Amino acid sequence: xxxxxxxxxxxxxxxxxxxxxxxxxxxxxxxxxxxxxxxxxxxxxxxxxxxxxxxxxxxxxxxxxxxxxxxxxxxxxxxxxxxxxxxxxxxxxxxxxxxxxxxxxxxxxxxxxxxxxxxxxxxxxxxxxxxxxxxxxxxxxxxxxxxxxxxxxxxxxxxxxxxxxxxxxxxxxxxxxxxxxxxxxxxxxxxxxxxxxxxxxxxxxxxxxxxxxxxxxxxxxxxxxxxxxxxxxxxxxxxxxxxxxxxxxxxxxxxxxxxxxxxxxxxxxxxxxxxxxxxxxxxxxxxxxxxxxxxxxxxxxxxxxxxxxxxxxxxxxxxxxxxxxxxxxxxxxxxxxxxxxxxxxxxxxxxxxxxxxxxxxxxxxxxxxxxxxxxxxxxxxxxxxxxxxxxxxxxxxxxxxxxxxxxxxxxxxxxxxxxxxxxxxxxxxxxxxxxxxxxxxxxxx
Ligand code: 2PG
Ligand code: MG
Numbered sequence: 001x002x003x004x005x006x007x008x009x010x011x012x013x014x015x016x017x018x019x020x021x022x023x024x025x026x027x028x029x030x031x032x033x034x035x036x037x038x039x040x041x042x043x044x045x046x047x048x049x050x051x052x053x054x055x056x057x058x059x060x061x062x063x064x065x066x067x068x069x070x071x072x073x074x075x076x077x078x079x080x081x082x083x084x085x086x087x088x089x090x091x092x093x094x095x096x097x098x099x100x101x102x103x104x105x106x107x108x109x110x111x112x113x114x115x116x117x118x119x120x121x122x123x124x125x126x127x128x129x130x131x132x133x134x135x136x137x138x139x140x141x142x143x144x145x146x147x148x149x150x151x152x153x154x155x156x157x158x159x160x161x162x163x164x165x166x167x168x169x170x171x172x173x174x175x176x177x178x179x180x181x182x183x184x185x186x187x188x189x190x191x192x193x194x195x196x197x198x199x200x201x202x203x204x205x206x207x208x209x210x211x212x213x214x215x216x217x218x219x220x221x222x223x224x225x226x227x228x229x230x231x232x233x234x235x236x237x238x239x240x241x242x243x244x245x246x247x248x249x250x251x252x253x254x255x256x257x258x259x260x261x262x263x264x265x266x267x268x269x270x271x272x273x274x275x276x277x278x279x280x281x282x283x284x285x286x287x288x289x290x291x292x293x294x295x296x297x298x299x300x301x302x303x304x305x306x307x308x309x310x311x312x313x314x315x316x317x318x319x320x321x322x323x324x325x326x327x328x329x330x331x332x333x334x335x336x337x338x339x340x341x342x343x344x345x346x347x348x349x350x351x352x353x354x355x356x357x358x359x360x361x362x363x364x365x366x367x368x369x370x371x372x373x374x375x376x377x378x379x380x381x382x383x384x385x386x387x388x389x390x391x392x393x394x395x396x397x398x399x400x401x402x403x404x405x406x407x408x409x410x411x412x413x414x415x416x417x418x419x420x421x422x423x424x425x426x427x428x429x430x431x432x433x434x435x436x437x438x439x440x441x442x443x444x445x
Contacts (some may be wrong), residue, residue: 008070011023021038028123083252140392152412163183172307295321310342322342359393391418
């Protein structure tokens with residue numbers, strides 16, 4: 001029996017920053033399937049283009065044109081094509097890429113196309129009567145022995161363009177690599193988060209416990225080592241010394257101007273570093289703290305610094321993740337591979353605009369011997385798609401912000417559901433733990 005789309009509609013809804021975003025609803029004989037699209041603040045130049053209306057409403061951020069594109073162009077075209085959702089998602093996704101016709105989805109809008117792609121992925125899973133993570137696993141070329149639960153990297157201190165404090169670096173993440181299950185990792189991380197809250201309140205006063213866009217605290221600090229000292233103190237007082245690793249995303253593109261990195265960009269008092277000085281700063285931090293992951297340490301076009309730093313990091317355990325650098329785009333991944341610029345792909349579905357292209361990007365990264373780190377956006381919704389995606393592609397780690405705020409915990413809660421479901425079904429399932437970078441290699445080939 002073929003499973004056809006019978007209706008495809010979209011609406012304008014709000015994201016976690018109160019900005020409009022696209023919600024898509026598709027129908028098949030199996031039911032109604034929804035998805036809501038996320039949106040970034042520290043966006044790179046090489047991302048697929050979100051369509052925004054301009055004008056007065058919502059400060060120009062409305063998405064009614066994208067909504068209209070779903071209802072009047074994409075939906076009717078998909079229905080007319082009579083795709084069989086039981087056959088998978090690829091054909092449908094690449095049809096939308098062709099329908100848009102641009103290289104960056106600027107005609108129909110990546111926010112329009114992605115909403116349809118995600119909702120259709122859910123419809124495809126239902127057509128096969130399997131969970132979304134299992135459907136996404138079957139969409140990859142990997143044939144794994146079992147499922148691997150990712151290590152959560154929780155952004156507990158927010159800076160950069162995600163908060164109002166003077167801290168230039170955007171994200172300080174804690175990763176419970178020493179836990180024995182995903183649920184235990186989340187418990188430990190939530191306990192550390194509460195300890196951190198008390199430490200921040202004691203050190204800076206109660207007014208400092210307000211949080212940033214991704215649910216982490218944003219105390220009045222500006223030096224990376226101050227953030228790391230607070231985190232290490234919280235891990236210690238929660239009783240988990242040695243069982244957490246740290247990840248940092250400075251989001252360096254945001255403060256790169258005229259060949260220099262201005263760590264004072266938020267305070268108005270310039271604190272400019274050359275890329276060599278910034279590299280030394282990272283090396284100092286890596287030597288002192290248990291840092292396992294650095295994302296976007298340099299700006300999206302500062303190729304020489306990326307390549308030089310990757311050389312320095314060879315042989316160390318530090319994962320160098322390209323976010324703005326790669327934009328979940330195979331062309332950028334290939335360029336980075338030629339330049340030997342990094343060893344890991346940050347995977348954000350809305351940077352490329354379809355689920356199938358995001359999966360292809362992950363496969364290319366794996367082929368290169370890299371790891372893959374699945375990510376939310378700072379503007380999120382309670383849509384938990386990326387939880388299933390991280391399990392489906394077996395990437396071993398994901399970031400979804402702090403263990404706080406509904407749109408952040410929705411993903412962690414879904415992952416705990418998946419872990420319980422796999423245990424109940426007695427399906428082989430392990431927690432990635434210390435080996436999070438290599439979870440995907442647990443394959444049958
Ligand atoms: C990042 C992300 C998500 P944004 O830089 O990695 O944490 O932020 O969505 O604002 O680009
Ligand atoms: Mg980033």
